[in-house]
Amino acid sequence: MPKTKMAGSLLPPISRLQRWFAYCKLCFLSLFYSANPGDDWLLEFMFQPVYHLVELVVPWAGPVFVGLVCCLLSSVVLIMYLCVLPTVLPTLGMPARCVHLLLAHWLLVHVVFNFKHAVCVPPGTPSWAVVDRSKVSTCKKCFSPRPPRTHHCSVCNRCVLTMDHHCYWMNNCVGHFNHRYFFSFCTFTSLGCVYCCVTSAPLATEAYAAQKAATEQGHRNGLLLYMWVLCGGVSVLLTALTLWHMRLVTRGVTSVERLQNRQNQKELRNKDQCFRNVYDHGALENWKRFLGVRCRRDWLCRVALPSSHPPLNDGYVWSSGS
Numbered sequence: 001m002p003k004t005k006m007a008g009s010l011l012p013p014i015s016r017l018q019r020w021f022a023y024c025k026l027c028f029l030s031l032f033y034s035a036n037p038g039d040d041w042l043l044e045f046m047f048q049p050v051y052h053l054v055e056l057v058v059p060w061a062g063p064v065f066v067g068l069v070c071c072l073l074s075s076v077v078l079i080m081y082l083c084v085l086p087t088v089l090p091t092l093g094m095p096a097r098c099v100h101l102l103l104a105h106w107l108l109v110h111v112v113f114n115f116k117h118a119v120c121v122p123p124g125t126p127s128w129a130v131v132d133r134s135k136v137s138t139c140k141k142c143f144s145p146r147p148p149r150t151h152h153c154s155v156c157n158r159c160v161l162t163m164d165h166h167c168y169w170m171n172n173c174v175g176h177f178n179h180r181y182f183f184s185f186c187t188f189t190s191l192g193c194v195y196c197c198v199t200s201a202p203l204a205t206e207a208y209a210a211q212k213a214a215t216e217q218g219h220r221n222g223l224l225l226y227m228w229v230l231c232g233g234v235s236v237l238l239t240a241l242t243l244w245h246m247r248l249v250t251r252g253v254t255s256v257e258r259l260q261n262r263q264n265q266k267e268l269r270n271k272d273q274c275f276r277n278v279y280d281h282g283a284l285e286n287w288k289r290f291l292g293v294r295c296r297r298d299w300l301c302r303v304a305l306p307s308s309h310p311p312l313n314d315g316y317v318w319s320s321g322s
């Protein structure tokens, strides 16, 4: 070993300088290296700080968002129980009172049940033990199998069966096994917010007038206005999101596939060919498959009532539509 040390120290200064320069040049060029020269490497390079920031923020952003959703939901439920229902219900007849209570609690149970399942149920990750190795490709990022409709989530750094998107509000990927819970949560939360807004509208109007005239400065008025504004805003945003997902389900595509299909459509149009989504079985059949409905009774047991049934298929094998 002394020989090596001696050889290194005996190198002429110019050679060491050259080696140092070559090393720096290599480091600099490595910043621009791309395995695929066709990629937009400059854009990728410029977005590196953003990727690093996302990597730093993501681990704690998810739990914070889930906690925020829980706090907002709890606050609305408390205000409904303490301020709205005790004032509104006595003014109604018995049948209307029963309908109100049934509707309110049906929505509440659905919201809590679907949120809990959307957060806790894993979306489904492909396993080599289940697939035929000769028939599926391998993910270049996590080296797991990629059955049809599987996509890699860059946030979770894993492949997800029938991936739709990564949801920060759920701190979970939306995929094959929890997509229905995510959709049901959006639907019932939108309906719940509309219900809260409509039920509390007369009280919120009175509270607004009292605040404006400065005749009454109670906490109750502030709480009513807070709930009304929150539910109004959430109902608008969430209804738009729900309608968007309804459209995707009707067409038998996920959010990721829609982007891919648009690209494929463009390419095929340039070749005077038509694109066809092979997973589209027609609107009604697509909905039945998405909701896990096998017979008429399931519309009541599996859709109208909270249900934790699994999807009809395993997420690996997909039949194509006619």
Ligand SMILES: [Zn+2]
Pocket: 139, 140, 141, 142, 143, 144, 151, 152, 153, 157, 158, 159
């Ligand atoms: Zn992957």
Ligand SMILES: [Zn+2]
Pocket: 153, 154, 155, 156, 157, 165, 166, 167, 172, 173, 174
């Ligand atoms: Zn994810």
